[in-house]
Amino acid sequence: MNTPAENLCDRSWRVRNSAWLLGPILSVGLLTWASLWYVSRKTGRADWRRATQAFGVAGAVLFVSILTLGDGKKGTSTPGDTVGALIMMVVWISSIAYCVRANRPWLIWRAHHTGDAAWYATAAATPTPPPNPSGPSVDDVLLGSASTAWAPPPPPPPLLRPPPPRDAATTSAASPAGPIDANRSNAADLSVQLGLAPEAAQRLVAERTRIGGFTHVDQLMTVGGVPPHVFAGIRNRITLSPAAPPPPKAAPSGRGRRLDL
The missing domain is CATH 1.10.150 (DNA polymerase; domain 1)
Known part of the structure; x- marks a missing residue:
């Protein structure tokens, strides 16, 4: 999936996502409201919703003006024909200018929401109830609603015994x-x-x-x-207990040393 910057730099991507501009261009402004309704519904912008309503009213007036054109004789034109033609041109040009101006923010929004899932793909799935740890019930087995993926719960972890006392x-x-x-x-x-x-x-x-x-x-x-x-x-x-006193030295005897000559 490309990044938003890569999408905006891709010319073919910009052309594909600008196809909604064909509505006001090819319909002479009659279907401008439909194109704006499409982009406003996608983006949720309030100003584009208001523009949808305004161009819807203008498209109705334009449609009535087209019906009134040509009521006069061939080769002649009435003031009503001139006014109708002017209204048609003004509505057509203004619708194209407004849509071209809105195309830039639309492309930026589209580049950041290219990977969004459609509304039908984001519907909330029915939550699956967790498996019964004690196994399927008798009613589930008889009615055929027991899950084939049921497995018994894992055994409890072994009990840790304290080590034996040391000597x-x-x-x-x-x-x-x-x-x-x-x-x-x-x-x-x-x-x-x-x-x-x-x-x-x-x-x-x-x-x-x-x-x-x-x-x-x-x-x-x-x-x-x-x-x-x-x-x-x-x-x-x-x-530290007091050190034992050293043993007393033997007192020298009173006699001196005798020398034998």
């Missing part, structure tokens, strides 16, 4: 909850509760022993070597 020990190890003392826990507890690799837990315990216990939570990252992205997730669960 308590596995759950606590996989997703521990609660604080953990970084100064009292061994490497195994730190690895399970904090999700650290065994090597990282061993290194954390070694650094804790070396410095005599952590005094601030950030030392697990700065001293213990816990990666920053891991430390950000476990920081709020770490507690």
